[in-house]
Amino acid sequence: MTLQMMLRRMNEMPEKGLPKSVILKELETKLQRDLTYSSGKILGSMCTEPHSLAKQIYLQYFEKNLGDPGLFPAAAELEQEAIRMLGLLLSNPNACGRIVSSGTEANILALWTARNRAKKERGEVIVPVSAHCSFDKACDLLNLKLIKVRLNRRFQMDVKAAEEAVTSKTVVMVGVAGTTGLGVVDPIHELSEIALAHNIYLHVDAAFGGFVLPFFEELGLDAPEFDFRLPGVCSITIDSHKMGLAPIPAGGILFKDASMTEAISMRVPYLAGGETEQFTVMGTRSGASSIAVWALLMHLGREGYKAVVEQCLKLTGKLVEGIQQIDGIDIVTQPTINVVGIKSNIVDARLVAKELRKRGWAVALFPGYIRIVVMPHVKLSHIESFLEDLGKVMKKLDG
Numbered sequence: 001m002t003l004q005m006m007l008r009r010m011n012e013m014p015e016k017g018l019p020k021s022v023i024l025k026e027l028e029t030k031l032q033r034d035l036t037y038s039s040g041k042i043l044g045s046m047c048t049e050p051h052s053l054a055k056q057i058y059l060q061y062f063e064k065n066l067g068d069p070g071l072f073p074a075a076a077e078l079e080q081e082a083i084r085m086l087g088l089l090l091s092n093p094n095a096c097g098r099i100v101s102s103g104t105e106a107n108i109l110a111l112w113t114a115r116n117r118a119k120k121e122r123g124e125v126i127v128p129v130s131a132h133c134s135f136d137k138a139c140d141l142l143n144l145k146l147i148k149v150r151l152n153r154r155f156q157m158d159v160k161a162a163e164e165a166v167t168s169k170t171v172v173m174v175g176v177a178g179t180t181g182l183g184v185v186d187p188i189h190e191l192s193e194i195a196l197a198h199n200i201y202l203h204v205d206a207a208f209g210g211f212v213l214p215f216f217e218e219l220g221l222d223a224p225e226f227d228f229r230l231p232g233v234c235s236i237t238i239d240s241h242k243m244g245l246a247p248i249p250a251g252g253i254l255f256k257d258a259s260m261t262e263a264i265s266m267r268v269p270y271l272a273g274g275e276t277e278q279f280t281v282m283g284t285r286s287g288a289s290s291i292a293v294w295a296l297l298m299h300l301g302r303e304g305y306k307a308v309v310e311q312c313l314k315l316t317g318k319l320v321e322g323i324q325q326i327d328g329i330d331i332v333t334q335p336t337i338n339v340v341g342i343k344s345n346i347v348d349a350r351l352v353a354k355e356l357r358k359r360g361w362a363v364a365l366f367p368g369y370i371r372i373v374v375m376p377h378v379k380l381s382h383i384e385s386f387l388e389d390l391g392k393v394m395k396k397l398d399g
């Protein structure tokens with residue numbers, strides 16, 4: 001078979017394997033259409049280019065499986081150390097948790113725990129309408145009823161509506177610290193009080209904000225309360241594969257203490273490393289992810305992460321200033337973190353997103369607005385060139 005013939009058949013499993021060089025070449029060609037973070041064109045994602053140290057570690061340790069900790073006890077210990085560091089970041093050195101596949105899995109684990117602890121038939125879950133769709137998935141999987149409550153004028157969960165939604169069936173209330181659409185932080189302090197008063201589980205989804213908000217105080221910014229300092233908070237989602245600069249998959253779930261996870265722990269008897277207890281959805285789990293999280297926390301330290309957040313917030317400010325100078329568009333609300341909503345007052349946001357995409361910009365579309373996330377891969381030059389294109393797009397659409 002000629003090379004040409006081989007390549008033509010690259011979408012079928014060949015009878016006889018192809019040389020590595022052919023595979024690598026073909027992949028290079030096939031993957032050319034994918035966007036890259038380094039181009040600066042990805043402006044609507046909560047993921048980013050992983051830190052170079054994490055990439056190196058990932059390659060070096062990719063065979064480690066935390067689903068079988070008896071085989072990899074040292075890797076399992078590093079995961080525990082990473083969890084302890086994340087716990088400290090969220091004001092609780094006794095937190096117990098796991099680096100999991102995603103924020104979605106973390107949220108599922110929280111609701112699963114709350115459901116099993118409450119022992120109620122078809123329990124109810126109270127979330128703000130701004131909550132991530134992982135709660136819809138979790139409720140469907142766990143046979144829970146999702147109750148979505150309205151937002152206040154600042155796009156936060158309306159506290160009064162949240163309290164009114166509590167019934168004898170409520171098993172968990174969820175507050176978001178850095179919403180998916182606008183990066184808003186719900187009034188977690190008040191939610192904590194409601195949770196304590198009604199004896200319900202409070203989960204905080206800080207999948208994105210967990211690596212941003214802990215540095216606000218030191219940066220001299222208004223620091224909303226959201227973590228384990230609040231006594232009602234039972235668990236927190238914090239994803240290292242978002243602002244933590246870790247490679248995917250590195251979601252994270254932290255529980256207040258080890259007793260919480262008893263509700264979902266399962267004995268796995270058959271493993272080569274010996275019997276173990278698991279409280280994750282996944283069985284086999286990437287050890288490289290946890291080791292990379294450990295290494296980044298150690299390497300960057302508080303100072304390093306604070307600098308990343310500071311830079312992202314500085315560029316967010318530049319973006320907002322620029323947007324406010326373009327006719328026909330405005331920000332939805334003053335951003336709390338490095339997530340900005342942009343709305344058009346002349347055309348549908350979908351048209352703006354479409355025109356931007358024609359110019360190579362990948363922004364995220366939400367009902368009525370566009371979301372920009374100023375992630376660590378975004379540089380000042382990218383913001384400037386985006387604003388220039390946005391200005392042209394708005395002129396065209398206005399014309």
Ligand SMILES: Cc1ncc(COP(=O)(O)O)c(C=O)c1O
Pocket residue numbers: 046101102103104105107132134176178179180205206207208239251
């Ligand atoms: C607030 C929030 N929670 C959870 C998730 C889900 O995370 P993942 O995509 O890692 O499942 C996201 C994703 O953007 C999010 O913004």
